[in-house]
Amino acid sequence: EAQVTQNPRYLITVTGKKLTVTCSQNMNHEYMSWYRQDPGLGLRQIYYSMNVEVTDKGDVPEGYKVSRKEKRNFPLILESPSPNQTSLYFCASSFGSSRSGANVLTFGAGSRLTVL
């Protein structure tokens, strides 16, 4: 089944304890991205990657790191989490700029993160 898999789905942690949210897709997509969703704010992009070893900042990158060493994986790293990073996180992926499926994102199921 074609899908984007995120782990963990739920996590409660404490301020300053480094954590990684993994994201993997099995569709051979070039593009991958991370969003965070907060009540009343919709989804906001954190980081994205156009391909292996190519990453760039989105709208809210502060406090996050990413890497894209393999095409299928795009982990999100919180080096020193703070309470304002409590949120629902989504990983998503898509093909490159082929016209037939351009810009159509497939989302993971979401990861609920709470930082105390």
Place this chain on the structure above:
Amino acid sequence: AQTVTQSQPEMSVQEAETVTLSCTYDTSESDYYLFWYKQPPSRQMILVIRQEAYKQQNATENRFSVNFQKAAKSFSLKISDSQLGDAAMYFCAYSRGGSQGNLIFGKGTKLSVKP
């Protein structure tokens, strides 16, 4: 910068009736895509419908259709014959052509369906 505005934080519709969710956007680009995503209580993001800006014809998917007014930069979603399973948060989103998937989302409209 591109922006997406959903002016209705909450909407309600009677089962079997029709409801329209509003979305406006701002862009100076000519090549772009517009989307409606549904987020049920499961939190999964589900693509409802996609519209390519260069296409004049409004997109439709079964009971879901859009009214795309390019000059007015308006992209509303019409849900016909509403069902209980349509209850969800609906997000309007914009993506510039060639950006591969950098979506800009509106803040969402929570739709309730009354039996």
